[in-house]
Amino acid sequence: MSDLKVQNLRRTYGPVVALADMTFDVAEGEFFCLLGPSSSGKTTTLRAIAGLEELDKGQVHFAGQDVTRAPVQGRGMSMIFQTFALYPHLSVEANLAHPLRRAGVSASEARKRVNEVAELLRVTHTLKRKPSTLSGGEQQRVAIGRAIVQRPKLLLLDEPLTNLDAKLRHDMRAEFKRLHRELGMTMILATPDQLEALTMGERVGVMRDGKVVAIGKPRDLYQTPGDTYVAQMIGSPPINFLHAAGSGDNTVDLPFLGLPVAAPGVSPGQPVTLGLRPHDIGLAGGGPARAAKFTARIHLTEPLGDVTVIDVAVKDAAMKMVLREEVAAKYNVGDEIEIGFDPGDLHIFDQSTGARLGVGAMQ
Amino acid sequence: MARRNREIGKAGWGYTAITSVVGFIYFFPVFWIILTAFKTRTDALATPPKLFFTPTLDNFTSVFYRASITTGTSQATDMGLYFFNSIFIAGTSVGLALIVGTLAAYAFSRYPLRGNDTYLFIILTTRMMPPIVVIIPIFLMFRLSGLAGSYWGIILLYTAFNIPFSVWLVKSFFDELNPEIEDAARMDGATEGRVFFRFCIPQILAGLSATFVFGLILTWNEFLFALLLTGVETRTVPVAMARTLGGEVGVDYGLLAAIVTLFLIPIFFVTFLLQNQLLRGVTFGTVKK
Known part of the structure; x- marks a missing residue:
């Protein structure tokens, strides 16, 4: 049993609160992601789990034991650091062998395991070299190798893809998923990139100001975000927010729509924020589901190859929408476009608290 | 490393020529002293100065x-002992200061105390006044404690004088290191001692070499304290050199130049030995890795 329980962690640096109140559980063998903007406390959380950070408050339980005050050494965890942190004065081989030698593995056994890991991560050709002579991708793979060579029960990943270029990042995302499947160890990834969190994490914890504000499966967080913060953290391009007010009991009036939208739980005059994903907006002719139709003017287009992100404006509202490239190619900047959405895709949040109230419906 | 070499090579002939001229101006006095060491007394005092002469090892x-002077027979001088003293005293005290300074620097860098900067500042204040200000109290302390004239006395003093310099310089090298490397070593199971000796020290060897050489040069050439605090047995070369001045025969420039030339050799040797490390040490942190 190697599940991890993180309870009420608090860490301050003078007046700066790095961790306010971190609580979450990770099950054995799970791939868990911590998603949050920079300085939301992701790294501090990982370091606290590893024992590298002194805590003002809170407990870390790992594999059924309270390890809050346990020494860093011998926790059965490893970490991949944002800077890779390879030992610059040692060869790749010695870098990979270090955790094993410290764990008391014999030299011959260590050599065997180092070769296995090098093979797995395709760095065999670099074994005799110093880390500084390696490319970014190779350094990254050596860092992974050093972290997994001793078969830790828990692997902590601190923004491991931040220092890589886009192509490599894509490859490494797949690589981490493969490693997780093959090695079956518990993994916690800290990342500011929602794409990484959604593609890699089995569950995602969304962080804000040193706290976990939402935990869930990526799909659930995307489809039913609990508040406006979670809604805007997840999804690319980001969700559109529109401001409106309740027009009557359980209805909302959008200024650019001819008809009111049913909005359960909204009282008359209550200010609400409506969230609409760019992917949920389409051409008005696209089937009966897009019942809420309106005309907007194209402001800007960003062709991405397969799809095009289009910025449209209607009355005083601006939104982004996504169209397939061949459809988008028919329109120019300045054109009027007939578009619509399914009111069922409308996320309704309270404007003052940001809390989710429900989804819209056709009146 | 390769990239840096290429950039140095790119400098071009103009810069190389200017550097050579400046370098020659700096080196000329040293060159003249070495030349004088091979001259006879007549050649050494010749006007105009002689550039070409028959060299002698006299x-x-x-x-x-x-x-x-009295018997006319050849007699061994104590210069051999004084050379040994200089090497022993400078080497030991700079070595000790480096060991103490490195340990202190690591603590200052990694385990900052409340008011850390104040402590660092206080350490530096000991180097702010000219040494001559403290010479009287120190001389009295040495007389009272019986340290005057002993090896350990002068070694202790030089060590104390080198420690602030070592702490400050070595701390800057530790500050430059990526602390995540140490964390990685800890997570791999390395103890604190091992983290320090096997992971931090190897990364700053260049810096340590530079610190050692700078300290050695300062200590090697120190005259004031050596004059007052060493005895007949523990006299260092700079003091012995000064004592050859004057006397019955006046200034023997050839002899003095010969002592200076010999005096240059050990420091030149150490610097030469460590020059690769030294170059990396003084540029540590100035080049983005």
């Missing part, structure tokens, strides 16, 4: 064996 011989 001056070097008389560093170690000199005709006695």
Whole structure:
């Protein structure tokens, strides 16, 4: 049993609160992601789990034991650091062998395991070299190798893809998923990139100001975000927010729509924020589901190859929408476009608290 | 490393020529002293100065064996002992200061105390006044404690004088290191001692070499404290050199030049030995890795 329980962690640096109140559980063998903007406390959380950070408050339980005050050494965890942190004065081989030698593995056994890991991560050709002579991708793979060579029960990943270029990042995302499947160890990834969190994490914890504000499966967080913060953290391009007010009991009036939208739980005059994903907006002719139709003017287009992100404006509202490239190619900047959405895709949040109230419906 | 070499090579002939001229101006006095060491007394004092002459090793011989004024027979001087003293005293004290300074620097860098900067500042204040200000109290302390004239006395003093410099310089090298490397080593199971000796020290060897050489040069050339606090047995070369001035025969420039030339050799040797490390040490942190 190697599940991890993180309870009420608090860490301050003078007046700066790095961790306010971190609580979450990770099950054995799970791939868990911590998603949050920079300085939301992701790294501090990982370091606290590893024992590298002194805590003002809170407990870390790992594999059924309270390890809050346990020494860093011998926790059965490893970490991949944002800077890779390879030992610059040692060869790749010695870098990979270090955790094993410290764990008391014999030299011959260590050599065997180092070769296995090098093979797995395709760095065999670099074994005799110093880390500084390696490319970014190779350094990254050596860092992974050093972290997994001793078969830790828990692997902590601190923004491991931040220092890589886009192509490599894509490859490494797949690589981490493969490693997780093959090695079956518990993994916690800290990342500011929602794409990484959604593609890699089995569950995602969304962080804000040193706290976990939402935990869930990526799909659930995307489809039913609990508040406006979670809604805007997840999804690319980001969700559109529109401001409106309740027009009557359980209805909302959008200024650019001819008809009111049913909005359960909204009282008359209550200010609400409506969230609409760019992917949920389409051409008005696209089937009966897009019942809420309106005309907007194209402001800007960003062709991405397969799809095009289009910025449209209607009355005083601006939104982004996504169209397939061949459809988008028919329109120019300045054109009027007939578009619509399914009111069922409308996320309704309270404007003052940001809390989710429900989804819209056709009146 | 390769990239840096190429950039140095790119400098071009103009810069190379200017550097050579400046370098020659700096080196000329040293060159003249070395030349003088091979001259006879007449050549050394010739006007205009002689650039071409018949070299002689007499001056070097008389560093170690000199005709006695009274008996006229050749007699061994104590210069051998004084050279040993200089090497022993400077080497030991700079080495000790480096060890103490490195440990302190690591603590200052990694385990900052409340008011860390104040402590660092206080350490530096000991180097703010000219040494001559403290010479009287120190002289009295040495007389009272019986340290005057002993090896350990002068070594202790030089160590104390080198520690602030070592702490500050070595701390800057530790500050430059990526602390995640140490964390990685800890997570791999390395103890604190191992983290320090096997992971931090190897990364700053260049810096340590530079610190050692700078300290060595300062200590090697120190005259004031050596003059007052060493005895007949523990006299260092700078003091012995000064004592050859004056006397019955006036200034023997050839002899003096020969001592200086010999005096340059050990420091030159150490610097040469460590020059690769030294170059990396002084540029540590100035080049983005």
